[in-house]
Amino acid sequence: xxxxxxxxxxxxxxxxxxxxxxxxxxxxxxxxxxxxxxxxxxxxxxxxxxxxxxxxxxxxxxxxxxxxxxxxxxxxxxxxxxxxxxxxxxxxxxxxxxxxxxxxxxxxxxxxxxxxxxxxxxxxxxxxxxxxxxxxxxxxxxxxxxxxxxxxxxxxxxxxxxxxxxxxxxxxxxxxxxxxxxxxxxxxxxxxxxxxxxxxxxxxxxxxxxxxxxxxxxxxxxxxxxxxxxxxxxxxxxxxxxxxxxxxxxxxxxxxxxxxxxxxxxxxxxxxxxxxxxxxxxxxxxxxxxxxxxxxxxxxxxxxxxxx
Amino acid sequence: xxxxxxxxxxxxxxxxxxxxxxxxxxxxxxxxxxxxxxxxxxxxxxxxxxxxxxxxxxxxxxxxxxxxxxxxxxxxxxxxxxxxxxxxxxxxxxxxxxxxxxxxxxxxxxxxxxxxxxxxxxxxxxxxxxxxxxxxxxxxxxxxxxxxxxxxxxxxxxxxxxxxxxxxxxxxxxxxxxxxxxxxxxxxxxxxxxxxxxxxxxxxxxxxxxxxxxxxxxxxxxxxxxxxxxxxxxxxxxxxxxxxxxxxxxxxxxxxxxxxxxxxxxxxxxxxxxxxxxxxxxxxxxxxxxxxxxxxxxxxxxxxxxxxxxxxxxxxxxxxxxxxxxxxxxxxxxxxxxxxxxxxxxxxxxxxxxxxxxxxxxxxxxxxxxxxxxxxxxxxxxxxxxxxxxxxxxxxxxxxxxxxxxxxxxxxxxxxxxxxxxxxxxxxxxxxxxxxxxxxxx
Ligand SMILES: C[S@@+](CC[C@H](N)C(=O)[O-])C[C@H]1O[C@@H](n2cnc3c(N)ncnc32)[C@H](O)[C@@H]1O
Numbered sequence: 001x002x003x004x005x006x007x008x009x010x011x012x013x014x015x016x017x018x019x020x021x022x023x024x025x026x027x028x029x030x031x032x033x034x035x036x037x038x039x040x041x042x043x044x045x046x047x048x049x050x051x052x053x054x055x056x057x058x059x060x061x062x063x064x065x066x067x068x069x070x071x072x073x074x075x076x077x078x079x080x081x082x083x084x085x086x087x088x089x090x091x092x093x094x095x096x097x098x099x100x101x102x103x104x105x106x107x108x109x110x111x112x113x114x115x116x117x118x119x120x121x122x123x124x125x126x127x128x129x130x131x132x133x134x135x136x137x138x139x140x141x142x143x144x145x146x147x148x149x150x151x152x153x154x155x156x157x158x159x160x161x162x163x164x165x166x167x168x169x170x171x172x173x174x175x176x177x178x179x180x181x182x183x184x185x186x187x188x189x190x191x192x193x194x195x196x197x198x199x200x201x202x203x204x205x206x207x208x209x210x211x212x213x214x215x216x217x218x219x220x221x222x223x224x225x226x227x228x229x230x231x232x233x234x235x236x237x238x239x240x241x242x243x244x245x246x247x248x249x250x251x252x253x254x255x256x257x258x259x260x261x262x263x264x265x266x267x268x269x270x271x272x273x274x275x276x277x278x279x280x281x282x283x284x285x286x287x288x289x290x291x292x293x294x295x296x297x298x299x300x301x302x303x304x305x306x307x308x
Numbered sequence: 309x310x311x312x313x314x315x316x317x318x319x320x321x322x323x324x325x326x327x328x329x330x331x332x333x334x335x336x337x338x339x340x341x342x343x344x345x346x347x348x349x350x351x352x353x354x355x356x357x358x359x360x361x362x363x364x365x366x367x368x369x370x371x372x373x374x375x376x377x378x379x380x381x382x383x384x385x386x387x388x389x390x391x392x393x394x395x396x397x398x399x400x401x402x403x404x405x406x407x408x409x410x411x412x413x414x415x416x417x418x419x420x421x422x423x424x425x426x427x428x429x430x431x432x433x434x435x436x437x438x439x440x441x442x443x444x445x446x447x448x449x450x451x452x453x454x455x456x457x458x459x460x461x462x463x464x465x466x467x468x469x470x471x472x473x474x475x476x477x478x479x480x481x482x483x484x485x486x487x488x489x490x491x492x493x494x495x496x497x498x499x500x501x502x503x504x505x506x507x508x509x510x511x512x513x514x515x516x517x518x519x520x521x522x523x524x525x526x527x528x529x530x531x532x533x534x535x536x537x538x539x540x541x542x543x544x545x546x547x548x549x550x551x552x553x554x555x556x557x558x559x560x561x562x563x564x565x566x567x568x569x570x571x572x573x574x575x576x577x578x579x580x581x582x583x584x585x586x587x588x589x590x591x592x593x594x595x596x597x598x599x600x601x602x603x604x605x606x607x608x609x610x611x612x613x614x615x616x617x618x619x620x621x622x623x624x625x626x627x628x629x630x631x632x633x634x635x636x637x638x639x640x641x642x643x644x645x646x647x648x649x650x651x652x653x654x655x656x657x658x659x660x661x662x663x664x665x666x667x668x669x670x671x672x673x674x675x676x677x678x679x680x681x682x683x684x685x686x687x688x689x690x691x692x693x694x695x696x697x698x699x700x701x702x703x704x705x706x707x708x709x710x711x712x713x714x715x716x717x718x719x720x721x722x723x724x725x726x727x728x729x730x731x732x733x734x735x736x737x738x739x740x741x742x743x744x745x746x747x748x749x750x
Pocket of ligand 1: 084113
């Protein structure tokens with residue numbers, strides 16, 4: 001297993017995802033002789049995990065079962081230990097596309113934070129690209145390095161422990177893209193520009209507040225970036241539900257015993273097995289929005305550096 | 309750097325503009341050109357956007373009356389200017405001078421006015437390097453019907469949800485002019501393999517060819533006809549033609565033509581294509597080549613059969629690393645059969661312009677089993693105007709970019725697959741409450 005290469009069977013040292021049910025899962029480091037507790041009982045790594053196929057159903061000691069999944073950057077994002085606020089897959093998707101990332105791309109990022117975005121970036125630029133990620137919090141930088149090693153991607157990433165606003169990315173004229181998720185991105189635009197290739201590249205900055213965006217856009221303009229564009233992307237998730245609605249009783253026309261006008265004037269549910277007019281209900285499938293959703297993560301500002 | 313020899317002598321017609329690309333060769337991507345009379349491109353000198361001369365501007369719009377008479381130049385006047393060969397830049401200047409309200413407009417409104425007029429009268433084009441970003445935004449803006457209204461941010465979600473990356477074996481089924489295929493190819497960078505499932509006579513790759521991929525990218529791109537999926541799954545598949553070869557050829561040709569209708573390109577450059585058709589008709593005229601033509605046909609057929617066998621073998625291993633569907637067809641039958649080719653613990657994602665078919669697909673997949681973490685979603689995209697003290701969401705936004713159903717495959721229980729005894733599907737998944745984990749290893 002590695003985060004950039006699928007494997008079929010679970011091996012000692014892998015990071016696997018234990019899936020308990022919808023949205024309920026956690027990562028586990030597979031280790032001979034270790035056991036993991038779940039609400040369905042114990043999972044014994046040596047007998048229950050190692051050598052099994054990814055995607056297998058594993059029965060825990062109390063009889064309940066879980067699925068063991070191969071890690072992906074997306075599953076990692078959903079399950080990683082938070083050391084900071086993190087970026088989620090919806091934002092990550094548009095960042096990756098709008099920065100035009102692909103295998104071979106060289107990317108600079110700051111801050112590393114919890115490494116949520118980093119894992120996704122590494123996946124996309126592998127096997128020939130590289131991520132240079134800068135984090136001024138020493139513990140976080142170290143922890144990120146450790147995770148990259150455990151996930152088999154350390155050769156694709158360099159973690160630098162410094163202040164990006166003061167010292168930049170530690171590289172110059174090599175990046176195809178730069179990404180910023182720090183409180184004062186406008187202070188790093190100059191460094192971003194010099195990290196980008198001479199022939200140009202793309203930049204993106206993520207900020208929760210519009211005031212940050214304004215200062216960042218001004219800085220981008222000042223440094224000659226073009227195509228400056230700010231956007232926001234939101235995910236709408238729908239639960240699939242079978243709903244039944246009651247048919248109101250509107251009484252009957254005097255001589256007419258063919259029931260209400262509803263069913264006869266509505267051919268769409270004629271013969272539909274879901275309509276049960278005897279009981280006075282109609283059943284249908286619906287995608288129901290969640291009661292409360294994430295309404296804002298941050299603004300994404302993209303821009304292009306051109307050859308000058 | 310632009311160096312396609314195929315660009316030579318191509319006349320490009322785009323938005324009432326026409327020009328030749330000859331002069332673009334040798335320039336770097338991102339260069340902006342002016343179209344001169346005669347359709348030649350001339351690199352545009354960078355002119356300072358906001359001229360330093362103090363502009364006179366109003367403070368609000370109390371004196372602006374929209375009576376349609378504010379512009380003193382008539383259409384005929386403008387046409388006369390154009391005919392005289394006056395440059396777009398000068399025409400815009402004249403429009404400003406002849407606008408009675410320009411000076412009363414606020415500075416912001418003036419900028420807006422100039423931008424609008426510039427776009428209309430200055431024949432300026434910028435040549436950019438093709439990418440998924442460029443092509444998917446262009447298709448969505450100009451030809452949404454050809455890509456089933458798949459918005460670019462939705463495509464972006466698909467690539468991430470599908471964990472598309474180098475070195476994987478992907479199955480792609482799309483009717484989006486080859487845009488989705490191209491996006492997947494870009495993300496795989498030539499590493500790994502792709503099987504494109506196609507309806508009708510052959511795969512459509514009009515948009516794919518616009519990415520400018522190196523030739524090697526196509527070495528590991530295979531295609532397999534949807535109409536043979538059931539036979540492949542049922543074990544009766546054979547790469548030998550089912551009917552008389554000639555007949556098959558004919559029917560293929562027909563459906564291919566039909567597809568062409570919906571697959572036409574928006575002013576895109578496809579070098580060599582015209583050359584090709586020329587050659588063929590010339591060949592047909594010349595009887596001497598008749599024999600070689602028949603032989604060529606046989607060789608082509610043999611090659612096609614070989615590729616078909618390869619694609620069938622790739623699918624038959626049933627170990628694909630992901631499935632990407634974005635088509636005009638009902639997703640349920642596609643998913644129910646194509647998922648058979650995917651390894652366990654791999655992501656799949658299906659796009660549909662409408663929500664309802666995905667509701668059905670969700671239900672059927674639940675009944676089938678072998679999939680978890682099913683998620684029906686849609687993304688909203690909002691663009692912003694950002695200016696000091698004048699930042700706000702743009703006035704208009706896209707009303708919808710389509711829907712996605714995504715999930716992860718797991719090992720199907722023995723006996724569950726294919727057999728008709730539908731024991732009630734083990735209810736959903738375990739309860740969704742996160743449990744307390746004493747031994748959380750991370
Ligand atoms: C919100 S987190 C980034 C989260 C990350 N994008 C992810 O997905 O996990 C911001 C990080 O930037 C770091 N940071 C803030 N200012 C910085 C600076 N000037 N130089 C380097 N790192 C900085 C913080 O320590 C923090 O870890």
